[in-house]
Amino acid sequence: MTRRILLWLAPLTFLGLLFFYPFFRILAFGLNLGTVKADNLQLVFHVLLFTFYQAFLSTLLTLLIGLPCAYLFARFDFHGKSLLRALTTVPFMLPTVVVAAGFNALLGPRGWINIALANLFNGLTHSSTSFSPIPFVGTLGAILIAHVFYNTTIVIRLVSNALSGLDPKLEHAARSLGADNRRVGWHVTLPLLRPSILAASLLVFLFDFASFGVILLLGGPTFATLEVEIYIQALQMLNLPLAALLAFIQLLCTLIFSILYTRLATHVAVQSAPRQAYPHHPRTIREKIFVFAFFVFLFAFFVLPMLSLPLRSVSSLDVVRGGGTPFHYSLTSDYYSELFINRRDSLFYVPPIQAALNSLGYAGATVILSLLLGFPAASALARPGRLEKFLDPILILPLGASAVTLALGFIIAFGRLLISPWVVPLAHTLVALPFVIRTLQPAIASIPERLRQAAASLGASPFRVWQNVDWPILRRATLNAATFAFTISLGEFGATLLLARPDYPTIPIAIYRFLSQPGALNYGQAMAMATLLMALTTAGILLIEKQRLPGTENFF
Amino acid sequence: MLKVHDLCKTFDALPLLQGISFVLGAGETLCLLGPSGSGKSTLLRMIAGLEPPDAGQILWNENDLSSTPAHLRDFGLVFQDYALFPHLNVFDNVAFGLKMKNWKIAEIGTRVAEVLDLVNLRGFDHRKVTDLSGGEQQRVALARALAPRPRLLMFDEPLGALDRALREELLAELRGILHRTGIPAVYVTHDQDEAFTIADRVLLLHEGKIVRQGTPAEVWLKPDSAWVAEFLGLGNVIEGSCRLQSGKSRGCEVETGFGIFDVKCGHLHRAGEKIHLLVRPRAAAGESNKIQGRVADVLFQQDGFKVRLDNGLYFYLKDEPKIGQKIEIKIKLECLE
Numbered sequence: 001m002t003r004r005i006l007l008w009l010a011p012l013t014f015l016g017l018l019f020f021y022p023f024f025r026i027l028a029f030g031l032n033l034g035t036v037k038a039d040n041l042q043l044v045f046h047v048l049l050f051t052f053y054q055a056f057l058s059t060l061l062t063l064l065i066g067l068p069c070a071y072l073f074a075r076f077d078f079h080g081k082s083l084l085r086a087l088t089t090v091p092f093m094l095p096t097v098v099v100a101a102g103f104n105a106l107l108g109p110r111g112w113i114n115i116a117l118a119n120l121f122n123g124l125t126h127s128s129t130s131f132s133p134i135p136f137v138g139t140l141g142a143i144l145i146a147h148v149f150y151n152t153t154i155v156i157r158l159v160s161n162a163l164s165g166l167d168p169k170l171e172h173a174a175r176s177l178g179a180d181n182r183r184v185g186w187h188v189t190l191p192l193l194r195p196s197i198l199a200a201s202l203l204v205f206l207f208d209f210a211s212f213g214v215i216l217l218l219g220g221p222t223f224a225t226l227e228v229e230i231y232i233q234a235l236q237m238l239n240l241p242l243a244a245l246l247a248f249i250q251l252l253c254t255l256i257f258s259i260l261y262t263r264l265a266t267h268v269a270v271q272s273a274p275r276q277a278y279p280h281h282p283r284t285i286r287e288k289i290f291v292f293a294f295f296v297f298l299f300a301f302f303v304l305p306m307l308s309l310p311l312r313s314v315s316s317l318d319v320v321r322g323g324g325t326p327f328h329y330s331l332t333s334d335y336y337s338e339l340f341i342n343r344r345d346s347l348f349y350v351p352p353i354q355a356a357l358n359s360l361g362y363a364g365a366t367v368i369l370s371l372l373l374g375f376p377a378a379s380a381l382a383r384p385g386r387l388e389k390f391l392d393p394i395l396i397l398p399l400g401a402s403a404v405t406l407a408l409g410f411i412i413a414f415g416r417l418l419i420s421p422w423v424v425p426l427a428h429t430l431v432a433l434p435f436v437i438r439t440l441q442p443a444i445a446s447i448p449e450r451l452r453q454a455a456a457s458l459g460a461s462p463f464r465v466w467q468n469v470d471w472p473i474l475r476r477a478t479l480n481a482a483t484f485a486f487t488i489s490l491g492e493f494g495a496t497l498l499l500a501r502p503d504y505p506t507i508p509i510a511i512y513r514f515l516s517q518p519g520a521l522n523y524g525q526a527m528a529m530a531t532l533l534m535a536l537t538t539a540g541i542l543l544i545e546k547q548r549l550p551g552t553e554n555f556f
Numbered sequence: 557m558l559k560v561h562d563l564c565k566t567f568d569a570l571p572l573l574q575g576i577s578f579v580l581g582a583g584e585t586l587c588l589l590g591p592s593g594s595g596k597s598t599l600l601r602m603i604a605g606l607e608p609p610d611a612g613q614i615l616w617n618e619n620d621l622s623s624t625p626a627h628l629r630d631f632g633l634v635f636q637d638y639a640l641f642p643h644l645n646v647f648d649n650v651a652f653g654l655k656m657k658n659w660k661i662a663e664i665g666t667r668v669a670e671v672l673d674l675v676n677l678r679g680f681d682h683r684k685v686t687d688l689s690g691g692e693q694q695r696v697a698l699a700r701a702l703a704p705r706p707r708l709l710m711f712d713e714p715l716g717a718l719d720r721a722l723r724e725e726l727l728a729e730l731r732g733i734l735h736r737t738g739i740p741a742v743y744v745t746h747d748q749d750e751a752f753t754i755a756d757r758v759l760l761l762h763e764g765k766i767v768r769q770g771t772p773a774e775v776w777l778k779p780d781s782a783w784v785a786e787f788l789g790l791g792n793v794i795e796g797s798c799r800l801q802s803g804k805s806r807g808c809e810v811e812t813g814f815g816i817f818d819v820k821c822g823h824l825h826r827a828g829e830k831i832h833l834l835v836r837p838r839a840a841a842g843e844s845n846k847i848q849g850r851v852a853d854v855l856f857q858q859d860g861f862k863v864r865l866d867n868g869l870y871f872y873l874k875d876e877p878k879i880g881q882k883i884e885i886k887i888k889l890e891c892l893e
Contacts, residue, residue: 167637167639169635169637169639170639170641172601172604172606172626172633172635172639173633173635173639173640173641173700174641174652174656175604175605175606175625175626175627176604176606176626176627176629176631176632176633176701176710177627177632177652177653177656177700177701177704178627178628178630178653178656178657178704179627179652179656180625180627183627183656184627187652187655188641191643192641192642192643
């Protein structure tokens with residue numbers, strides 16, 4: 001028992017100080033009678049309405065695209081399937097700023113599509129001025145498309161897992177009883193998939209509901225979800241009580257969704273039949289068309305934004321006045337070299353590349369801190385006693401709280417202490433800790449106690465037991481957990497935006513600032529920064545994918 | 557009447573079924589018997605229309621079914637692991653086929669009650685199928701297949717997951733139901749006892765081909781090949797070569813590792829030809845061929861003793877011999893080519 005308490009000492013102190021204390025301060029601040037006023041409530045109502053509205057639309061759209069994809073992956077074999085599957089999973093872990101920059105590079109006013117359209121338009125009319133770019137950034141459509149881009153993989157994973165876990169004999173039985181394809185789907189397949197579809201929808205809704213970066217970067221000032229409004233109230237209006245009220249509502253909503261999801265997820269786990277070699281190559285014309293169409297669509301949808309970004313970061317497009325084509329292309333490395341120059345009129349007090357160094361420093365600190373806290377907590381959770389059954393959900397709570405809310409809690413609770421730049425890795429650790437624990441815990445639990453006993457009975461000291469039994473098994477999990485913490489910290493946007501000092505920007509903050517300023521050079525530098533971040537994160541994701549342990553497949 | 561003509565199927569570029577042909581008469585129960593992996597279940601799925609054959613035809617009353625999709629074939633199918641719909645209760649599972657045929661609600665009610673009665677599950681209507689025992693689930697699966705009055709019933713190792721006692725009980729019931737309803741049936745199994753109990757006719761599948769067919773008694777008496785004799789466990793299969801053409805009668809003197817035997821099998825054999833012989837494990841009093849050996853092992857079995865000799869052959873004897881004792885047994889030899 002004392003050993004367990006020792007294990008819990010550090011993680012619980014950390015969470016108590018940096019999560020629960022700020023959390024209660026938010027409650028106290030937000031539920032103050034002075035805050036609950038008529039005009040405040042009206043704002044809250046509007047924000048809440050829009051948050052639900054966009055989350056609902058996004059979820060619907062994600063299902064619309066995700067369900068056929070789930071069917072595609074579960075039922076068909078085709079060339080490039082594993083590549084396509086990997087492509088659909090990458091966005092889920094990409095930082096929001098990268099996704100926003102990617103869509104900007106593809107569909108924004110300076111994006112490829114508008115450039116192509118402008119050239120086409122001017123080529124047809126021979127006038128250089130009359131083309132106005134198709135608006136994308138700053139529309140609801142941009143938000144929805146980015147959300148679909150992010151979350152389709154959830155639907156694909158949950159539903160295609162359920163679908164390929166379905167016993168094909170159930171459908172065979174239905175067909176031999178006289179059901180045609182449509183009725184098999186309606187009376188057998190769909191009812192059996194319902195729990196997984198519901199769970200996926202709820203999870204997608206949860207993510208869309210708590211979306212911050214996408215809304216801020218692609219939606220522009222006209223769209224405010226709860227998250228964005230918390231940020232606006234806290235940092236721009238300096239109305240902390242109202243921000244706290246919004247944060248309280250946000251927490252309440254995510255808590256309700258999380259409870260609903262957990263209930264559903266247990267349902268999903270129940271029905272798992274033996275896997276059959278079910279997927280087959282498309283046979284009929286209709287199947288071939290379906291597979292081909294979705295393959296092309298998915299490939300374009302998931303590759304184009306991520307391809308536009310690096311391309312745009314090395315393309316200089318000068319406007320040529322009076323010419324037949326409005327743009328002059330050339331390859332350039334200017335945007336990258338500009339990152340190393342500290343210009344007097346630049347957005348920062350430091351050369352932009354300093355942001356990358358800051359980010360790496362913060363990420364390193366986050367890795368160390370979250371491993372130091374995660375190991376004891378995961379060890380205790382791996383052999384749960386009564387204490388752990390109680391503490392398990394508590395540890396995962398920060399996962400439900402959004403990063404913006406966490407940061408707001410910091411600001412409300414510690415106000416003046418925030419001068420130190422070291423508050424950022426603390427916040428990042430808070431965000432990364434649940435992931436780290438969830439990665440380490442199954443690995444630790446997978447080591448049978450008998451193995452340790454056997455080693456001890458063969459004469460190994462406790463340290464050598466750890467060195468020769470535990471560590472070889474935990475090495476991969478530790479590397480994964482570290483990579484998780486590293487990539488999460490690198491891409492973290494919401495909390496950092498609220499907590500980082502102007503002279504200590506991180507990569508996402510720099511991208512955000514560059515994107516929100518006019519000028520081709522700023523835009524180019526945003527693209528260059530985002531490309532760097534994308535490369536780092538993708539390397540991290542690939543590392544995790546490669547090291548994936550059986551049984552720790554995903555977090556949803 | 558079901559007619560299967562020259563059916564072929566490859567799986568992963570390997571031939572799974574080659575040139576399968578048979579005819580199923582009215583009210584007949586046909587059993588496809590073969591080891592696992594012999595393509596029995598695939599054959600069933602092709603008849604059901606769930607998988608297309610690579611070549612060959614499946615005909616019902618001389619009509620080619622190749623363009624008839626599974627749901628229009630009216631062939632009932634019962635699976636080994638039952639494949640009951642877990643989201644529906646017993647009643648809705650059994651009523652599924654009737655609903656697909658757009659029966660009226662009232663008629664569905666009476667028909668479901670009728671078939672549940674037939675399989676001894678009266679009053680189970682509202683039970684969840686996931687709460688039922690294996691035997692009960694199998695009864696529901698049978699009721700579900702029977703309900704829409706199929707033209708043909710197919711069973712894919714339906715009793716494989718049940719214990720021995722329950723299997724025998726259900727097998728007897730199933731036989732009764734098939735006889736009463738007169739529905740022709742194709743029954744797939746790897747268990748010869750099951751096959752011989754239920755079948756009017758047995759088809760033995762080996763490496764994608766039908767190697768023997770006939771009534772259970774015919775197959776038992778004349779296995780006709782070493783593989784069939786070994787698969788059915790009919791006795792010891794030994795190898796030998798023909799020495800002489802022994803006179804007028806068809807047959808020969810066969811030299812084996814166990815001695816030289818005189819075999820009259822009705823076939824013509826060339827001198828030097830390798831042939832397989834079946835040594836039935838029960839002593840045959842009137843025979844002239846004898847085999848000798850030392851007793852290596854004795855097992856008690858029901859009404860006698862299973863005796864294994866040091867030369868690897870086994871026999872069933874009434875009296876218990878001593879281990880190490882030298883014995884001589886008169887045997888009946890059958891040529892297996």
